[in-house]
Amino acid sequence: MNVHPHLIDPLTGELRLLPFTSTENFRDLGGYESDLGGTVRWRTIFRSDGLQALTDDDLALFESLGIRVVYDLRRDAERNERPNRVPSEAHCLMSSVDRNGALAGVRPTLVGSRGGEELLRSMYAQMVEHSAVAIARVFAGLADAERLPALFHCHAGKDRTGLIAALLLDLLGVDRERVLDDYEVSGVLHVANPHSYQMLIDSGLEPAAAAGALGAPRWAMEATLHDIDAAHGGAAGYLVEAGGLEGRAIDRLRELLLDT
Helix, strand or coil: CCCCHHHECCCCCCECECCCCCCCCCEECCCCEECCCCEECCCCEEEECCCCCCCHHHHHHHHHCCCCEEEECCCHHHHHHCCCCCCCEECCCCHHHHHHCCCCCCHHHCCHHHHHHHHHHHHHHHHHHHCHHHHHHHHHHHCCHHHCCEEEECCCCCCHHHHHHHHHHHHCCECHHHHHHHHHHHHHHCCCCHHHHHHHHHCCCCHHHHHHHCCCCHHHHHHHHHHHHHHHCCHHHHHHHCCCCCHHHHHHHHHHHEEC
C-alpha cells in the first residue's frame, strides 16, 4: 500500500494514520518537531473525521487509546443525524458563523474548482473571526491533564478539525511548512467521498466547486494562518486576545503536549 509521506514520522517511522475501518482521517498529532524543543507527544492528541460508524472492532481500538474526551466540532443537525458511538462534547465552530450569516448566499455564486477552494478560505476566515471563544474553549480543555488523551473531530476531519490542528501545532512551535503538510494530507485521505460531495451539491454548489471544496488547498490554510500572524502574532496571541484563553493555559499546553 502506498502511504503519503507526511503520514509517516521521519524520526521513528511510525504511521500517524490509525487503522480504523470506519474512518478515513483518524490521526495522531504526535512526533512533530518543535522549535521550542522536543517533539509533540505521541498518543496524547488525535484528530479525526466522524465517529458515527465505528464498528465493534473500531470501538476496541478506540478504547485502547485511552481517550478521555472527544470534542465534536459539528453542528447540532450533523450530530443529531449521525451521532457518535462514543461519548462526546459539543463544541460547534460554525454556530457563530451561521448566526452572523457571513456565508449565506455565497455558495451558488461559486464556480469551478477554485471557487470551492475559495469557499474553504472564506469559511476558515469566518471561523477565525466569529468562533474564537469556541476555539479557545477547546484549547482550555486540552490544557487540562485530567482530560488527556483527547480527540477533536468534525465531519471530514479536514476543515474545522484542520483549523484546530493548525492552531495547535503552531502554538506548540511546529514549523509552518509541517503544519501545512499535516493540513494538506486530509485532501488525500478524503478524496472522492460521495456523501460529502452530495452534501455540498445539496447546499447549492455546482459540481466542480463541490469537488474543489472536498480538497485541502494549502494556500487556503496558509493565508488563514498568515492573517492570524498579522493580527495576533500567531496562534497563542489569537487564543488569548480573541478567544479569552488564560495565558497560563498556553504554558500548560506546551508542558503537557511536548516531550522535551
